[in-house]
Each structure stands twice: as C-alpha cells, then as structure tokens.
C-alpha cells in the first residue's frame with residue numbers, strides 16, 4: 001500500500017534539528033513537558049485495519065466474480081464504503097452494509113439467505129477479534145502520562161470504540177476520551193476549546209494524514225505522524241506543510257515518542 005508522503009519530504013519541512021546519537025534523551029524531555037497529547041486509537045494504539053483487509057480479501061474470494069477482477073471489486077467496495085459512511089457513519093454495521101451493497105450491485109441477483117449469512121460472518125469476524133496493541137504502546141503511555149495530559153481522540157461508533165479501549169487495557173492512561181463522528185478541522189477546534197487546550201502545547205498523534213495530521217494542523221495544533229503499513233486507503237492523503245510556528249514530527253515507532261516528550 002502506498003505511503004501518503006515519503007519520510008524525507010516531511011523531515012525536510014521540520015523546523016527543528018532531529019536528535020543525534022550523542023544527544024541524551026533527557027535533553028529532549030526537558031524541552032517538552034506539560035503538553036496535551038491527543039492520541040488516535042485505530043492503527044496508532046492497536047491493530048485495526050488489518051482485520052478489515054482480511055475480511056475484504058475473504059469477501060472478494062467468496063464473491064469470485066466472473067467478470068470483474070479482484071482489484072475492480074475492491075474499487076467498487078471503496079465506493080460503497082464512501083456512500084455508506086456518508087449516510088450512516090463509521091463502524092462495523094456500516095462495513096456490513098457496504099459488503100451487502102457491493103455484493104448486490106456486482107451480482108446478477110440479491111444474496112440468498114445463506115450467502116447473506118456468509119457476508120455477515122466476514123464483518124462479525126472483526127468484532128470477535130482479540131485486541132492487539134502495537135509494540136510498546138502501554139509502557140510508552142504509562143511513561144508519558146507522568147509528564148503530560150493524555151486524551152484519546154478517535155472516530156467511529158461510540159459503543160465499538162469505547163469497548164475496544166476497555167478491552168485494550170489502555171483506558172487508565174487517559175484523562176479523557178472523545179469518540180467523534182468525524183475528525184475534521186472544526187471537530188478539533190471544538191474539542192480543544194472544550195478541554196481548554198493551549199494549541200501551542202497540544203499535539204495530535206496518529207497514523208492518518210486525512211483524519212489526524214492535516215485537520216489538526218489546520219486547527220492550529222502540532223502533530224506527530226506515526227505511519228502504519230496498512231493504513232486504510234480511505235485515510236490516505238498528502239501531508240500538508242505545517243504552518244509557521246507549528247511543528248510536525250514523523251516517527252517510525254510509537255515508543256519513539258519518548259525521545260521528544
């Protein structure tokens with residue numbers, strides 16, 4: 001899957017000198033204390049999109065379309081997902097609806113009850129999956145929460161997202177949790193006003209250029225981009241250049257946050 005922006009391009013835009021090997025980590029920590037760190041959840045704290053990719057691969061294989069290639073079916077599913085999300089928001093129910101829509105639109109006939117049950121099972125396999133936090137996330141959050149205020153900022157179905165947070169065991173690290181219907185500039189402005197965030201000392205941390213990085217920069221915040229190899233295609237976007245006096249950092253791993261905060 002294509003990365004939205006090559007790391008070198010982002011690094012060249014950074015208004016700070018990246019730490020060198022002989023620069024002690026403590027120096028960086030001393031520079032940034034008492035920040036408000038807003039964390040994305042899916043594919044930043046825990047795996048998420050890989051389960052959807054597996055379900056989609058199983059769906060495409062099940063459909064086994066006589067005319068359309070696998071790539072064409074996938075393209076059509078993306079179109080269905082765009083339409084469903086616009087009408088019904090994010091979440092597993094919307095994903096299930098998109099799979100059924102895609103099946104009906106690409107097949108000559110509506111799904112039989114047996115086929116419908118099979119399609120439902122692809123979406124259900126995601127809900128039943130065990131939570132897998134990304135490497136060193138729990139210990140990094142535990143360290144960061146000693147010096148900073150941590151707020152979870154995710155989008156999607158509130159019940160699904162809070163259930164995942166509970167099952168991940170990461171909830172005690174956050175002083176507040178926000179589940180938004182969409183993460184756009186206005187949503188970030190409302191959220192930062194509600195939590196009395198000083199924008200100069202607030203950072204949005206996430207894997208999605210479209211939902212985490214670009215709208216946060218537009219809302220006057222700083223941002224930390226931590227790419228994930230399997231970021232959802234609907235979240236891809238070219239990363240904007242940070243406005244003057246705002247900072248954008250790209251990190252390879254979640255634990256690298258401890259070099260800066």
Ligand SMILES: [Mg+2]
Pocket residue numbers: 040041042043044206207208
């Ligand atoms: Mg994410």
